[in-house]
Amino acid sequence: xxxxxxxxxxSLFLGGLGLAAFxxxxxxxxxxxxxxxxxxxxxxxxxxxxxx
Numbered sequence: 474x475x476x477x478x479x480x481x482x483x484s485l486f487l488g489g490l491g492l493a494a495f496x497x498x499x500x501x502x503x504x505x506x507x508x509x510x511x512x513x514x515x516x517x518x519x520x521x522x523x524x525x
Contacts, residue, residue: 498504
């Protein structure tokens with residue numbers, strides 16, 4: 474049970490670190506690509522069938 478004294482703060486710190494990293498990526502617009510999908514769906518560059 475004494476190991477919980479170490480594991481609980483470590484897990485809270487790592488969880489907070491992951492949450493801070495997620496907030497940073499959202500704040501710096503890492504997930505925004507408004508034009509990418511619309512251009513990608515019209516492009517023939519990545520077709521499902523290989524060119525012969």
